[in-house]
Each structure stands twice: as structure tokens, then as C-alpha cells.
Amino acid sequence: MKKIILILLFLQFISCSDGKNQELILDAQNQKINNYLSLAQKETISKEMRIRFGDLAYQAIKGQKNDSITRRNYFKVANRYFPLYELEKYKKVTNEVLALGRASKDSATVAKALYYLGDYFFENAKNDSAYWYYNNAEKIYNKIDDKENLANTILHKAYVLLYEKDFLGSETATIKALDISLNISDKLLVYQCYGNLGSALSGLGNYEKALYYHEKALSQIEKLKDNYLYEDFKAQTFHNIGLVYQNNNQYKKALENFSEGLKIENLLKKQPVLYSALLDNYAYCKFKLNNDEGYDELNRALFLRDSINNIAGIIKSKIHLTEYYLSKANKTKALQLNNEAYTLADKSNYNKEILKTLDLYTKIDPSNGLKYAQKYIKLSDSLNDLERATRNKLARIEYETDEIIHENLEISSEKKTILTVSILVAFIGALLFVILFQRAKQKELLFTQEQQKANEEIYQLMLDQQTKIDEVKNIEKNRIARELHDGIMNKLASTRLNLFVLTKRNDEETIKKCIGHINEIQNIEKEVRVIAHELSNDTFSEKGNFKTILTELLTEQNELYPANCIYEIDKDIVWENIDIEIKMNLYRILQEALNNCNKYANAENIYINIDKQEKIVTLQIIDDGEGFNTNKAKKGIGMKNMFQRTESVKGDFDITSEIGKGTKIIIKLPIN
Known part of the structure; x- marks a missing residue:
């Protein structure tokens, strides 16, 4: 008997020792995984090393059993890959944890994995797939009553709708997410909802309401001072407010908000993409307010965006610099930058920016304006059709039959009879059939209407x-x-x-x-x-000095025609600063007026005066010829052309004449 007791005690001792050893091994393994995950998140080491540590953590997790700790660690690995833009590894890990969640019938894991996959497709601009995954995640979160994740998922659906320019749909979804966020007092989600509401309303052209929600977002940030992204949120919100004012052409107010965003400390180091966007828009507003300013900041923003390979930002910077050089009549530099922006936008499928470059081509190269206008219209129509098709597809996802998720259902008792199960299945099947039939009819009608x-x-x-x-x-x-x-x-x-x-x-x-x-x-x-x-515009730019061109025309008048032409040209006019279109039309008007004097007036003297006062150039042409009836003359093509040329540059045209008393023409042309 004593021997049996001793044997049992020995076996118990061995069993306890094995258990403790297993726990020590498991603890060591978990500690190693945590170390890898910590290093993969450390910003002070290189991207390549962080990816390597993420890979090591993933390999260490793969061999472990399917429990809540393992599934949680899978999500941690995915979270390390995403900010490093290792999206394919992120997707692979997420699909694996999705399979584990389904195998263990863990609804929370399944919903989270579906949400993560939505992020993957949204980042890759596959918005219909992103919307599908977010939609399915929403159904599960709603079923398990996880309010925080439910609101966050609905908000991400709103982001997709905003991207696809379904601004009304985005506004509706955001309000739904905001209601949940306010009920659970989630300060961060409330802030994010306010921000997206502002963007959606700005897209709808309701700038006043957009500013209202962005200002609410700015106030909400003060409740997030403990968040490590507090300063970043402020900078982003100032940027959003500035964009609303900029879109509404209120450049002074936009400039003030972009300036506030740039004052955030260490923003360049923490958020270089946001900082360069603020700097670029700040410079652009300075330029729009005064086309002699903003050049240095525009170039610096381009340099920063190029250094971090921010493709979208590089395109926008080059477009803004194109506008700057165009305002300076430097069409060579403007064309170079616009070509670079167009090529990069076309290669990266940034269609909105392609449209902007095509619009700029019509101003840089008006001789080919029709070709660029046709290309613009064709692309714009194509994009409208594509956006409409995508929005229709997202709407159909909402009306599709909900996927029946069984993973979160647990059988409460193994003693349920086959008869009870059969009755329940038959009842649910009949009910689903009725619902599906009704929804199919409804979908068909909606699709036909759309x-x-x-x-x-x-x-x-x-x-x-x-x-x-x-x-x-x-x-x-x-x-x-x-x-x-x-x-x-x-x-x-x-x-x-x-x-x-x-x-x-x-x-x-x-x-x-x-x-x-x-x-x-x-x-x-x-x-x-x-x-x-x-190339009529270039005729003037080739000669360089416009005053010389005018002098040549007036000298030729004296040499070739009997009338004595006396002319005065204001020496203080800096012709290089006056737009080529204004100079061209002034020259043609003077040329037409002299021709009329030579052909019809029989004048002995012609007096020409070109004068500048403030921002108006005035051209006076006076002759002592036979004069004419101005009411009849206005019907002639020459007089119409002079009037149309004046009107095309927003000038004032005035002519007075009487038979036997000569003619007087006064033309006033506005300049910048």
C-alpha cells in the first residue's frame, strides 16, 4: 500500500513538473513574440528591419494553437505591416486570422478581419470590394452589439462613398455613425465624424454647413489632449477648413487656416505628407491673392513631396507651379511643368489631376485648345460614367441578401431533437424564401429606375x-x-x-x-x-519691345500716306508686364482705325495718344477728316471688330463723329 502511494506521489510530481515546464516554454515563446512586435513598431530603426521583425513575429505565431491570444497576435502583426505599406503581407495575415475566427466561431474576430480586409481594398482604391467587406463587418458588429466598432465601420463606409463622390450617401452614413458615437461618448469617433461631415457637405457645395462641422471638429479636438495624435488632428482640421475656403475662392481666410496648421510643432517630422500639403496650399493662396508671391513656398513644397515620393502631392505642386508661370507669361516653363504633371498623373491614374492639366493646356497652348478641350470632355464623360457605375454597384451591395453567419452561434445543448431542428430549418427556409423573393423584386425595380x-x-x-x-x-x-x-x-x-x-x-x-x-x-x-x-500671340513676343512695334506702325503711316500722323506714347508704360492678349488687340484696333482714316476720312492730320493711368491704358485716335454717321458705320465689319476686340479684354469703346467734323475714338483697356 505504501509503495502504491509513493508511486502515485512520484507520478503527480512528474506531472506538475511537466506542466510548469510547458508554461515556462509558452511564456518564453510569448515573450519572444512580444519583443518582435515591439521592435517592428519602433520608428527609430529602418523600414527593412521593422519588416523583418514583423516576419519573425508572424513565423513564431504560426505554430501556436488557435486561441484568443494567437488571434490577437495575428492582428498585431497585421497592424505592423499596414503602416509600412506591406499590404500584401497585411492581406495574407488577415485572411489567416479570418479562417481561424471562423473555425473557432469567434464572431468578433471574423468581424475585425472583414474590417481589416476592407482597409486593404480601400488603400488599393478597389472601393467596391472595400465596401463589401465593411458592409459584412457592420452586420456582425450590429449583431454582437459592439457599438464602438460598429460606428467605426459605418464611418469607413462613409469614407468610401465620399471617395466615390456620393456625397449625400456619405453624409447619411456619417450621421448614423455620429449618433452611435455620441451615445457611447467616444470622443475620437465624434471628432472623425464631424470631419467627414464637413468634407461631404463641401462636396455638395454647402460650404457654410461644411465650415460649421469642421469648426465643431476643431472644438472636439480639445477633448482629445491626452491622445498622442492631438497636434496632428489640429493640423488636419485647419487644413480641412482651409480647403473649404479655398474651394469657395475665399483665399484670405484659407491662407489664415493653412498658416495655423503650419504652426503645429514638429509636424514636418511627424506628418511630412500633411505638412507639405499645408505648405503647398498656403503658397497657392498667397499666389492667388498676389501673383508675385508664393513662388518660394511652392518650390519648397514640391521638394518635400519629391523627397518622400508623395506622387499625388508632386502632381498638385507641379500644377500650382504651372499656374504661377502661366501668370508670368512664361509659357515655356509652364508647359514643361504641365507636361510633367500630366505624365505622372496619367501613369498613376489620378484622373482629377489629368483633367486639371488638360484645362491648363488650353491656356498654355491656345492654338491647340480645341484638341485639348475635346480630350477633356471625353475623359470627363468617361469618369462620370465610371463613378455612376461604381455608386450603383455600392447601392446594390446594400440591397444584396445578407450572408448568413453561423460562426458566432453556439449550440446550447446537444440533446436537441432532430425534429425540432428540422421544424426550425423549414420555418427559416420558408421565411427566407419570402424575404428573398420580395427583395429580388425590389432590387429589380430599383435597378431599372437607376x-x-x-x-x-x-x-x-x-x-x-x-x-x-x-x-x-x-x-x-x-x-x-x-x-x-x-x-x-x-x-x-x-x-x-x-x-x-x-x-x-x-x-x-x-x-x-x-x-x-x-x-x-x-x-x-x-x-x-x-x-x-x-501663332498670332507669338508675333508680338518675338519682337520683344511692344513700343517698337507701335512706333514702326506709326512711322510707316507717315511714310506711306499723305495724312500727317502725330503720336505720343506714355514712357512710363512697362509693356512687358501687360498681357499679350491686351497688346495684340490694342495693336489691331489701332491698325484698323488708321486704315479707316486712309481709306475713307481724307484727313490732313491724325493725332494718336497712348496713355496709362493707374490700371487703365487709354488709346485716343483723332482725325480732322470728313466724318461719318456712327449709327450706320457700327454695322460694318471693321467697326464690329474694333468693338469685339475691346469687349474681349473687358475694355470700354467710345466713338464720336459728325459729317465734316472729323472722328474721335477713345478706347480704355484694363490691365493688372
Whole structure:
């Protein structure tokens, strides 16, 4: 008997020792995993080493049994991969923990894994897949009554809808998430909901309400002072408020908010993407308020974005710099930057930025404006169709039959009879059949209505596109007609009149005078070639000094025509700072007026005065010729062209004339 007792005691001792050894081994293994996870999160070591430690943690976890600690560790590994942008590893780990959650019938794990997969697809811009996973995660969180995660998941659905420009749908989902967040007093979620509501309302064009919610978000931040991202939240919210003002063209207020965001300490080090965005928008607002400012900050923002390979930011910076150089009439530099922005946006599928570059091309290279306008319209229509199709797909996901999730159901008793189970299954099956039949009918009706509405919108877009193309064609026809009449026809008429004398006299002196007029035909030929290539603007920029161009025209007037032309040009006018379009139209108006004097007025004297006062250039043309009835003359193409050219640069045109008392034309052109 004593021997048996001793044997039992010995066996118990061995058993306890083995148990303790197992616990020690398990503790050591868990400690090793925790060390790997801690190192993978450490920002002071290189990205490559952090990824390596994440891999080691993953390998150590794989061999462990499927319990709550293991599943929690899988999520920790996924959280290490995501900020390092190791998205494929993130997806692989998440799918594995999803399988473990289903195997263990752990609804919370399944819902969390589905939510993580939603983040993966959202980060990869596969928004329909992201929405599907968020939607399924929402169903489970709602079922297990996890309010915090439910609100967060609904908010992420709202982010997807915002990205797809379904601003009304995003607003509705965010309000739903906000109600839950307020009920559970989750300060961070409340702040995030306010921010997204502001963005959604800004997208709808309701800037006043958007600012209201962004200001509420700013107030909510003060309740998050214990959060380590407190300063980052402030910077982001100032940026959001600045964007609303910027979108509403209130650049001064936008500048103030971007400036507040830039004052946040250590923002460049902690959030370089946000800092460079604030700096770029700050500089852009400075430029919009005064086109002589903002250049240095725009370049610095581009440098920062390039150093962190922020592709979207690089494109936006180059677009803003394109606008800057365009305002300085430096079309060579503007074209270079716009080409770079277009190429990068096209390669990265940033369609909104592609549209912006196409719009800028029409201003940089107006000679090819129609080609770029057509390309813009085609891409815009394509994007509208794609966005509409995606929004329809997201709507269908909402109405699809809910996937029956059995993993969270636990059988309370193994003694349930087969008959009871069969009855319940039959009842549920019949109920589901009725529900599915009704929902299918409802979905079919909704889809038909959406399709009809989409077809109507597409037809209207086609009509709008054709109208725009016709409008561009008419503008171009009128421009070419004016160029031919004001330039070529006038010069040909003048040359013809001066050479007409050869039909009456052909002595040596007459021939010698006419040689100059024959040479003028070569100049006319050159101008025809210039107009044919639609480079009329460059004609002025090639000559450089616009005052020289005007002087040449007026000197030629005195040399070739009998009227005595007296002219004065204000010496204080800096022609290089005046827009080429204004200079071109001023030249053509003066040219047309002189031609009218030579052909019809029979004037002895012509007085020309070009003067500048503040931001107005005034052109006066006075002759002592025969005069005319201005009401009849306004119907002629020459007078119409002078009026249209003045109107095209937002100037004022005034003409007074009486028969026998000469003519006086006063034209006032605004300049920057």
C-alpha cells in the first residue's frame, strides 16, 4: 500500500513538473513574440528591419494553437505591416486570422478581419470590394452589439462613398455613425465624424454647413489632449477648413487656416505628407491673392513631396507651379511643368489631376485648345460614367441578401431533437424564401429606375458636349475672320491703292516709290503664314519691345500716306508686364482705325495718344477728316471688330463723329 502511494506521489510530481515546464516554454515563446512586435513598431530603426521583425513575429505565431491570444497576435502583426505599406503581407495575415475566427466561431474576430480586409481594398482604391467587406463587418458588429466598432465601420463606409463622390450617401452614413458615437461618448469617433461631415457637405457645395462641422471638429479636438495624435488632428482640421475656403475662392481666410496648421510643432517630422500639403496650399493662396508671391513656398513644397515620393502631392505642386508661370507669361516653363504633371498623373491614374492639366493646356497652348478641350470632355464623360457605375454597384451591395453567419452561434445543448431542428430549418427556409423573393423584386425595380436615370443623364451629357464643341468652333471662326480682316485685308488694300499709280505713271521716280510697297507684300505673306499656324500671340513676343512695334506702325503711316500722323506714347508704360492678349488687340484696333482714316476720312492730320493711368491704358485716335454717321458705320465689319476686340479684354469703346467734323475714338483697356 505504501509503495502504491509513493508511486502515485512520484507520478503527480512528474506531472506538475511537466506542466510548469510547458508554461515556462509558452511564456518564453510569448515573450519572444512580444519583443518582435515591439521592435517592428519602433520608428527609430529602418523600414527593412521593422519588416523583418514583423516576419519573425508572424513565423513564431504560426505554430501556436488557435486561441484568443494567437488571434490577437495575428492582428498585431497585421497592424505592423499596414503602416509600412506591406499590404500584401497585411492581406495574407488577415485572411489567416479570418479562417481561424471562423473555425473557432469567434464572431468578433471574423468581424475585425472583414474590417481589416476592407482597409486593404480601400488603400488599393478597389472601393467596391472595400465596401463589401465593411458592409459584412457592420452586420456582425450590429449583431454582437459592439457599438464602438460598429460606428467605426459605418464611418469607413462613409469614407468610401465620399471617395466615390456620393456625397449625400456619405453624409447619411456619417450621421448614423455620429449618433452611435455620441451615445457611447467616444470622443475620437465624434471628432472623425464631424470631419467627414464637413468634407461631404463641401462636396455638395454647402460650404457654410461644411465650415460649421469642421469648426465643431476643431472644438472636439480639445477633448482629445491626452491622445498622442492631438497636434496632428489640429493640423488636419485647419487644413480641412482651409480647403473649404479655398474651394469657395475665399483665399484670405484659407491662407489664415493653412498658416495655423503650419504652426503645429514638429509636424514636418511627424506628418511630412500633411505638412507639405499645408505648405503647398498656403503658397497657392498667397499666389492667388498676389501673383508675385508664393513662388518660394511652392518650390519648397514640391521638394518635400519629391523627397518622400508623395506622387499625388508632386502632381498638385507641379500644377500650382504651372499656374504661377502661366501668370508670368512664361509659357515655356509652364508647359514643361504641365507636361510633367500630366505624365505622372496619367501613369498613376489620378484622373482629377489629368483633367486639371488638360484645362491648363488650353491656356498654355491656345492654338491647340480645341484638341485639348475635346480630350477633356471625353475623359470627363468617361469618369462620370465610371463613378455612376461604381455608386450603383455600392447601392446594390446594400440591397444584396445578407450572408448568413453561423460562426458566432453556439449550440446550447446537444440533446436537441432532430425534429425540432428540422421544424426550425423549414420555418427559416420558408421565411427566407419570402424575404428573398420580395427583395429580388425590389432590387429589380430599383435597378431599372437607376438605369433609366443613368441613360437620361448620358444623353444630356452628349448634348452638352456637342454644344461645347460647336461653341469652340464658332469662337475660332470669328477669331480667324477678325485676323484676316484687320491684318491681311487692310494691308492688301493699302498696297493695292499705292501701286495703282503705276497704271497712270511709270517714270523712274514713281517706280522707286512703289518698290517699298512691293516689299510690303513679303510682310503680308509672312503674316498669312503666322495666322495659318495660329501663332498670332507669338508675333508680338518675338519682337520683344511692344513700343517698337507701335512706333514702326506709326512711322510707316507717315511714310506711306499723305495724312500727317502725330503720336505720343506714355514712357512710363512697362509693356512687358501687360498681357499679350491686351497688346495684340490694342495693336489691331489701332491698325484698323488708321486704315479707316486712309481709306475713307481724307484727313490732313491724325493725332494718336497712348496713355496709362493707374490700371487703365487709354488709346485716343483723332482725325480732322470728313466724318461719318456712327449709327450706320457700327454695322460694318471693321467697326464690329474694333468693338469685339475691346469687349474681349473687358475694355470700354467710345466713338464720336459728325459729317465734316472729323472722328474721335477713345478706347480704355484694363490691365493688372
